[in-house]
Amino acid sequence: MTSAAYLSRAGQKVLLIEKNKECGGLVNSFTRDGFHFDAGVRALIDAGIILPMIKDLGIELEVVKSPVSLGIENEIIHIGNLDSLNEYRELLTKLYPESVNEIDEVLRSIRKVMKHMDVLYGIENPVFKDLKRDRTFVLKKLLPWLPKFIFTVGKINRMNMPVEEYLKTIVKNPSLRDMISQHFFKNTPAFFALSYFSLYLDYFYPKGGVGKLSEALKNKIIECGGEIKTETKIIEVVAEKCLARDQNNITYKYDNLIWAADLKTLYKITKTEGLLPKIRSGFEDVKNNMMKNRGGDSVFSLFLEVDEPLESFRKIAHGHFFYTPSKLGLGETHREELDYLLSNFEKVEKEQIFAWLDKFTRLNTYEISIPGLKDPELVPPGKTGIIISFLAEYDLFSNIQKAGWLDEFISELEKLVLSVISVSVYPMLKDKIIARFSFTPLSIENRVGSSEGAITGWSFQKSMPIINKIQIADRSVLTPVPSIYQAGQWAYSPAGVPMSILTGKLAADKALKQMRKFKNR
Numbered sequence: 001m002t003s004a005a006y007l008s009r010a011g012q013k014v015l016l017i018e019k020n021k022e023c024g025g026l027v028n029s030f031t032r033d034g035f036h037f038d039a040g041v042r043a044l045i046d047a048g049i050i051l052p053m054i055k056d057l058g059i060e061l062e063v064v065k066s067p068v069s070l071g072i073e074n075e076i077i078h079i080g081n082l083d084s085l086n087e088y089r090e091l092l093t094k095l096y097p098e099s100v101n102e103i104d105e106v107l108r109s110i111r112k113v114m115k116h117m118d119v120l121y122g123i124e125n126p127v128f129k130d131l132k133r134d135r136t137f138v139l140k141k142l143l144p145w146l147p148k149f150i151f152t153v154g155k156i157n158r159m160n161m162p163v164e165e166y167l168k169t170i171v172k173n174p175s176l177r178d179m180i181s182q183h184f185f186k187n188t189p190a191f192f193a194l195s196y197f198s199l200y201l202d203y204f205y206p207k208g209g210v211g212k213l214s215e216a217l218k219n220k221i222i223e224c225g226g227e228i229k230t231e232t233k234i235i236e237v238v239a240e241k242c243l244a245r246d247q248n249n250i251t252y253k254y255d256n257l258i259w260a261a262d263l264k265t266l267y268k269i270t271k272t273e274g275l276l277p278k279i280r281s282g283f284e285d286v287k288n289n290m291m292k293n294r295g296g297d298s299v300f301s302l303f304l305e306v307d308e309p310l311e312s313f314r315k316i317a318h319g320h321f322f323y324t325p326s327k328l329g330l331g332e333t334h335r336e337e338l339d340y341l342l343s344n345f346e347k348v349e350k351e352q353i354f355a356w357l358d359k360f361t362r363l364n365t366y367e368i369s370i371p372g373l374k375d376p377e378l379v380p381p382g383k384t385g386i387i388i389s390f391l392a393e394y395d396l397f398s399n400i401q402k403a404g405w406l407d408e409f410i411s412e413l414e415k416l417v418l419s420v421i422s423v424s425v426y427p428m429l430k431d432k433i434i435a436r437f438s439f440t441p442l443s444i445e446n447r448v449g450s451s452e453g454a455i456t457g458w459s460f461q462k463s464m465p466i467i468n469k470i471q472i473a474d475r476s477v478l479t480p481v482p483s484i485y486q487a488g489q490w491a492y493s494p495a496g497v498p499m500s501i502l503t504g505k506l507a508a509d510k511a512l513k514q515m516r517k518f519k520n521r
């Protein structure tokens with residue numbers, strides 16, 4: 001959508017093709033029984049990218065702050081500013097008094113990373129500025145910032161190891177390590193994970209739900225003369241002829257194609273016959289590399305319509321809440337124990353899986369979002385909508401679906417999550433649920449077509465099939481085929497909404513440059 005908005009604003013003929021009825025993918029909201037819910041991301045991190053993009057495109061979007069609370073067992077803190085880091089220290093030392101020195105060491109690392117983040121996001125991202133005209137920005141902000149940026153990038157790259165490994169070097173207690181890191185994707189780079197304290201302060205929420213951002217971009221594309229075709233799925237790309245084909249066998253001729261969806265899909269459906277041998281072999285190499293890699297962790301989300309006013313929940317935590325009901329930590333529950341069940345899936349009894357599920361739900365960390373606490377107009381009077389989610393393994397859901405008992409599994413999982421949350425942080429949930437439903441990793445795969453139901457692109461591995469260094473981020477949008485660009489969560493790692501937007505803009509810039517070069521020949 002970012003690419004389409006920028007290209008149509010630049011006067012190009014743009015067609016945005018989307019397989020669903022609505023645009024926006026994982027930036028989406030929906031309404032059920034008068035309750036508004038966010039289907040994907042729960043709030044947005046600006047990262048010096050989203051708000052500058054909105055400003056640059058001249059988009060009106062009313063936003064509010066989306067403050068975060070953190071809780072473990074009965075201890076809950078509300079993150080309001082940098083001083084909240086001291087409250088975090090107190091929370092951890094209360095729960096793990098024997099580890100006070102280790103906690104201080106972790107906090108030192110977080111503070112260091114926060115300083116780096118101040119540099120990284122210290123100015124509006126130059127990609128969204130008109131550097132030719134905005135001389136004040138260039139002279140007063142960009143030039144003084146560049147040396148600091150280069151210095152900081154070096155520091156960041158040295159903290160690229162998985163957060164689990166990094167924490168092992170400073171924290172002996174595995175439960176404490178889990179409390180700090182178990183809600184991050186497996187092998188999240190230490191820098192990215194430890195930067196979350198800064199990011200918590202950066203969250204904002206569009207009034208009306210996160211989907212308002214996609215709606216605003218859609219309106220911008222149309223206003224600038226771009227065309228949008230929904231319920232249209234691209235199933236083949238013929239690179240030599242610059243043709244894309246949809247499910248109804250309709251073909252679309254393009255000068256430049258920007259693929260902003262799952263990259264395994266692009267590489268599977270693209271025919272390269274007729275292209276230069278060097279391009280074809282480059283394409284095959286990238287394709288093989290991609291097929292060897294997996295999407296990162298997915299999520300399970302439980303949506304609740306509750307007959308209880310917002311005020312009851314407001315007293316406990318903010319509308320964006322990371323909560324861990326037990327300080328024991330997941331340990332190997334989500335990794336080795338689950339790996340064992342999955343590799344022996346044919347042999348294990350259903351009861352063993354349910355026993356594992358019981359433990360998993362008791363020890364997990366939950367991301368709880370209450371849209372009404374950010375915008376009270378999102379719920380019927382006197383009621384509350386809640387979304388409870390946690391990281392979930394795609395293969396578990398996929399195996400159970402193949403074995404034919406997915407509905408039973410989901411129903412049990414919903415019951416267990418509800419029971420854990422209502423005996424811990426929200427006791428009022430017990431008898432007040434009007435309706436409940438959930439999305440699994442399989443729903444995400446179906447909805448946005450992402451491999452393994454991933455929500456932020458590739459799993460973190462030593463060798464990534466795409467660019468993962470910020471200083472060369474502009475190359476992330478290139479594919480071996482000159483007229484095809486890539487953007488979105490699969491084009492760069494680590495990803496999320498800001499990087500999806502940034503790569504969208506970078507792809508638009510590259511395509512535009514190529515078209516201008518072609519025109520001037």
Ligand SMILES: Cc1cc2nc3c(=O)[nH]c(=O)nc-3n(C[C@H](O)[C@H](O)[C@H](O)COP(=O)(O)OP(=O)(O)OC[C@H]3O[C@@H](n4cnc5c(N)ncnc54)[C@H](O)[C@@H]3O)c2cc1C
Pocket residue numbers: 017018019020023024025026027039040041042043044045232233234235260261262265299301389447448449450455456457487488489490495496497498500
């Ligand atoms: C519960 C949850 C919490 C999250 N929290 C955060 C967070 O805190 N911070 C953060 O930054 N990010 C977060 N994310 C991740 C973030 O939402 C995504 O990384 C981001 O929205 C990806 O955007 P995208 O446009 O690259 O891809 P997508 O949203 O996957 O969009 C791809 C689009 O392409 C369409 N499509 C796919 N295949 C085809 C085809 N063949 N033909 C036509 N159309 C096709 C899809 O329908 C979809 O609309 C979260 C996600 C979830 C689900």
